[in-house]
Amino acid sequence: MPELRRDPVVGRWVIIDSEHSKGPLDFPKDNNTPRHHAICPFCPGREHQTPHEADAVRPPKSLPDTPGWQVRTVPNKFPVLTAEGSLAKEGIGIYDQMTGVGAHEVVIESPDHDKTLTELTREEMLSVIGQYQSRFRQLSKDARFKYVVLFKNFGSSAGATVEHAHSQIIALPMVPKTVLEEIKGAEEYHQKQSRCVFCDMIAQEYQDKERIVAENTSFLAFCPYAPRYAFETWIIPKGHSADFALADQSTQAHLAQVLQDVLKRIKKVLGNPSYNYYLHTAPVGYADPSCYHWHIEIIPKLTRSVGFEWGTGLHIVPTFPQDAARYLREV
């Protein structure tokens, strides 16, 4: 029998379509193996084809915009928001408008065109996480920005237009809707229970066990009880922590380990699918860090959203999270 399940943070209901339940082999396959590309603008030696480097992990004394880097952040050549200008708001009758001021950056995650995150060494993966955090810290200093979001599109079905391993970071002049909803839900829960809803979720996951995918000293990876997508997996710090930008060196190393571990499991179980992940952290200067809990949401791109989901916000999910977790855990 189909099940309706409600997410405890934002109150979103989802339908688990148990009558047409799908396992890992029931989804169409993507081919996401990178192939050598003679004119890739993200490869070393073509640094002049991107805007000037904003940040990088590179040897001391090596110069910006030259080869030698391990991770490299550049402004997006085709930004959706513009870095220049001040923030102006205007009312147009009942409508509101703001100038599209923001930052849009690309984090190139490896010099090697043929490597995806799953093939990086532990140290290389840690450099990626360190670079993410460095950008969060830097962009949070700009008074125009209220929120910084990191996201990765891997594979063309997930929206990647360049194959060379990269993530994107956008700094926004307002807190986006999805995060606002999480914060509101977490604040309401905190008011009632005097506890963090995400911390309670972690406790519940340990009690139920069946949705756990992996863990290490600092992080739990699990398939959420009320997912929006098949094989959706979250990575969350076990200890309460609102802000990714404050994660210390050893926490970053543990994140590098668990993120790579989960991506390897997804690759193995689902045959190198396209995926997206994004990092939800507290807004810049968030006043009440006891209410929010940062985390990463990973969405393998296995099905297409259709009219019903857009029209209702009600997702139909063909795989129970405990089944997805079992496949990912046992691989």
Next chain:
Amino acid sequence: MPELRRDPVVGRWVIIDSEHSKGPLDFPKDNNTPRHHAICPFCPGREHQTPHEADAVRPPKSLPDTPGWQVRTVPNKFPVLTAEGSLAKEGIGIYDQMTGVGAHEVVIESPDHDKTLTELTREEMLSVIGQYQSRFRQLSKDARFKYVVLFKNFGSSAGATVEHAHSQIIALPMVPKTVLEEIKGAEEYHQKQSRCVFCDMIAQEYQDKERIVAENTSFLAFCPYAPRYAFETWIIPKGHSADFALADQSTQAHLAQVLQDVLKRIKKVLGNPSYNYYLHTAPVGYADPSCYHWHIEIIPKLTRSVGFEWGTGLHIVPTFPQDAARYLREV
């Protein structure tokens, strides 16, 4: 310069990406011309291949599940919710669950496999609208259901798996998130302004004029100020009305006219693209009809949602609504 725009009902911000602005010819093309299909289960003569007819527009004395119908509604052979059983709720620790009770129906909109909605006669189109309403009225009588949603997937990029013209109706045991958000926004606006936010939006559209696509006696079609998708178009009754199920015969005729008119414009301007539409109406037995205003949202499927949009709820739209409206209005 990119613009951030806020929807006045739900408060959602969108980015209008004016730097990479797209016109009708800049999107990839679909091929959505129906072709004769020898084994289509929705064609007349194959009524036994679907579950038993729930409703139909057919000549007096013609029998259910036989040819002769103009519009025919059958339970979906692969329903995402089950029609049998009672509604049971359960708490699993901090999580909530409900049995997946609901109705899932298919409205077959023409006996003719080769006709899309744009090719129906005015009378045939009115039969489709009448059948939609008949199902809303019928399903609203079931005490288990709190909401009825109608949606159409046209073209495989929009999620259609059967080419023969049809829409789907799902009756739900709860009000879905997107509608709840609209209702909450409309109620808050009504508390402050003592007016319907949708009525104010209509007044604003008449004042600004530039986003209007078409109109007739009862309906306005326009591209909303803060759309989520390029060429997104709404059809809304000009007079305040919360509930589609209460639309009278002449209103239905006007809806048939304007819906077909807008779909023809979209087909012509965008080259027969895939699209979704869905109807948002008040929940079953909604207590405060002065706050809500039913409408249809039409989304041509021109771009793909990516990680950033899922992760933030912040849509990036490559076409200003006034430009989309001009194309659609002037075609």
